[in-house]
Amino acid sequence: MLDFSDPSFAEFFATELDVDIDDPIYAEHGGSKGKRLRCFLQKVDDATAVRTLQALWDHRAQYLAQTGQPDPVPNAEGRYLSLMAKLSGQAASGGEPPRPASDWRLLTELREQLVQIASLQPHERGYAFEAFLKRSFDMAGLTAREPFRNIGEQIDGSFLLGDETYLLEAKWHSLPTGVADLHVFHGKLEQKAAWARGLFVSYNGFTTEGLAAFGPGKRLICMDGRDIYDALERQIPLKAVLERKVRRAAETGQPFITVRDLFGQQTAGGYG
Incomplete structure (x- = not known):
């Protein structure tokens, strides 16, 4: 001990x-x-x-x-956070069975689904990726909402993290996302209520130049495909990943800090 x-x-x-x-x-x-x-x-x-x-x-x-x-x-923090997510869910619901978000079999299934999406045709990937994210957020107990359309704009979904509403932008491009797409999504956020926040998920990541030009202090956080895979591989609950990203963004002003930097540099294979 x-x-x-x-x-x-x-x-x-x-x-x-x-x-x-x-x-x-x-x-x-x-x-x-x-x-x-x-x-x-x-x-x-x-x-x-x-x-x-x-x-x-x-x-x-x-x-x-x-x-x-x-x-x-191995995976000490991820396993600890998964256990805490189970126990916290049971305590909040009066001892009911834990949410499936921490079930390693379902995490493995999600990881395999993420890899399989990469083999789809380009026109199918975007929809499959959105569906994957919706399922991931639901399993994490984040009250996800499917894509919806306002006048003149498409929002890829939304979810609740704590008491905050986050709008979602999901991209599966062959190249890393640059500053233009980041600015477009942030512009959508600025047209919403002052308390609205955003999560930009780019499967193939973000350009270094784009993140630098986008600058600190914005109302969104960023995640890439490697982040998602690493979290699933290491059994780190999605909610814990997002909470740590939000906290680090508040501390540093940077919208994108990887799961490996947030939880340590343990390597994980099978992604790419």
Whole structure:
């Protein structure tokens, strides 16, 4: 259990969670720290389990940073976020089955679907990509809406992230997206309510020159095909990816920061 001794383990639970982890009720399956933790998590409600895992994850991250050790667990953060998404969904719904967004089988199915879209004819890809994104957002619990048309313009969809409404622009071009398309989409946002935000998804990414010319401080964030594939490969929930992109954009002013930069440089094969 990380760097915990028996006394420090008990102190951590008492200080962080106001729990006596040495209580015999948590030693039904054995007295080791791991067995007591598993027993505790089996007995408590989902909201308490979420608080516990969050506190342990924060301690773990601090421990790894202080020791300079690489993370020994493959996909550790993605697996942690998937588990938290399940538990948070259960806690919010009173213990109902978790949303399918964190089911690794469905994530694998989505990843394969993304790869298969690349083999379609050009005129079919755009519609298939929009349908793929709609399904991905629905599975992530983001209340996605299908493409709709206002007078003189096409919007590829919308979704809710927290309390914010995001309009979606999805492009599957053979070349990276440049500044012109970014400006066009941002112009659509500026004609909407002041609280409207945007997500621009370009399967083949964005030109460096286009992002530089577009500049910081805009009302949209960007995602490319590699981002989506990496998130699915590493079991990182889409909602967690978007939330981190939004936060980093607020901190840096940059609309596009990759999943690899947000969650670490772990490589993933099969995309391209």
